[in-house]
Amino acid sequence: MKIYANAKVNLALDVVRQRADGYHELDMVMAPVSLRDTLEITPSSTSTDHITCDSPLPADNTLTRALEVLRDYAAAQGKTIGAYDIHVTKRIPEQAGLAGGSADAAALMKALNRLEHLGLSESALYALGARVGADVPFCIAGRTSRVQGIGEIIHPIDTDWEFDLLLVKPEAGVSTPAAFEKWHESRTEMHDIDMVEEALVSRNEELLLSTMVNSLEPAAMALVPELESLREEMTELGLVRVMMTGSGSAMMGFSVDQEVLENAALVLKHRHPFVQVVTAGSSHGTRGSGRSRS
Numbered sequence: 001m002k003i004y005a006n007a008k009v010n011l012a013l014d015v016v017r018q019r020a021d022g023y024h025e026l027d028m029v030m031a032p033v034s035l036r037d038t039l040e041i042t043p044s045s046t047s048t049d050h051i052t053c054d055s056p057l058p059a060d061n062t063l064t065r066a067l068e069v070l071r072d073y074a075a076a077q078g079k080t081i082g083a084y085d086i087h088v089t090k091r092i093p094e095q096a097g098l099a100g101g102s103a104d105a106a107a108l109m110k111a112l113n114r115l116e117h118l119g120l121s122e123s124a125l126y127a128l129g130a131r132v133g134a135d136v137p138f139c140i141a142g143r144t145s146r147v148q149g150i151g152e153i154i155h156p157i158d159t160d161w162e163f164d165l166l167l168v169k170p171e172a173g174v175s176t177p178a179a180f181e182k183w184h185e186s187r188t189e190m191h192d193i194d195m196v197e198e199a200l201v202s203r204n205e206e207l208l209l210s211t212m213v214n215s216l217e218p219a220a221m222a223l224v225p226e227l228e229s230l231r232e233e234m235t236e237l238g239l240v241r242v243m244m245t246g247s248g249s250a251m252m253g254f255s256v257d258q259e260v261l262e263n264a265a266l267v268l269k270h271r272h273p274f275v276q277v278v279t280a281g282s283s284h285g286t287r288g289s290g291r292s293r294s
């Protein structure tokens with residue numbers, strides 16, 4: 001079975017407060033994008049899982065954690081989940097703020113819920129997904145949403161607006177815990193995320209571009225100073241708004257002019273390891289309905 005794991009971007013990210021357990025409560029607007037990994041899942045002929053990937057995977061990867069969480073859940077219900085061979089074709093860059101690892105875990109959890117007849121509702125899957133990673137519930141939802149809590153509270157936004165944007169990730173990545181730690185040194189006042197949601201519902205481009213915000217951007221820029229020059233490069237190429245997604249280090253460039261996006265991509269491809277025009281918004285199905293430009 002072949003399934004797709006779509007990346008996400010943040011059209012807004014505001015840090016609300018730090019919880020006693022160290023995690024940060026957030027107020028975000030997230031949208032799925034057409035950039036996606038592919039997972040091939042087949043029941044294993046052996047008794048152990050085999051997870052392979054065309055790039056190196058750490059031992060404690062999100063797929064291993066997702067399998068553990070689902071097996072624990074199944075065991076508590078008196079069920080067992082068989083072993084699987086899983087192969088990942090990676091296209092989503094890591095340490096980019098694009099939820100690459102979370103997207104893979106979310107796609108696997110949704111697929112196993114069906115294959116193993118676990119009968120988990122979407123909200124039950126969100127709760128289990130949150131144990132794997134804070135972005136997993138959104139990736140399970142897979143549609144443009146207001147996302148709160150540490151990432152487990154999902155309110156889909158009533159919009160089917162899709163638009164293209166340019167994603168650029170420089171060589172350096174940003175570690176999420178490091179970005180949150182740095183945020184405490186450079187914290188700003190809170191932002192009004194309601195207007196970002198309103199802009200998406202009313203398809204108001206001007207309102208979207210003027211209200212989009214990412215509270216982690218100053219922290220990430222302090223950790224990776226080349227992000228500031230990347231922003232300048234992208235602005236010089238005609239992108240009207242340039243903002244970081246998630247905890248970085250990928251930057252998003254916006255323009256309604258497709259030619260500006262494509263031309264900027266052509267120029268920046270020679271300078272940075274990951275450059276791609278993607279479609280954001282609406283929903284990109286895990287079973288192949290989403291568009292991909294890769």
Ligand code: C5P
Nearest residue numbers: 022023024133134135150151176177180
């Ligand atoms: O859950 P995930 O593995 O994606 O989070 C990585 C790290 O990022 C956490 O260990 C935590 O330090 C930080 N984080 C946070 N608040 C969030 C999400 C992540 O502090 N809402």
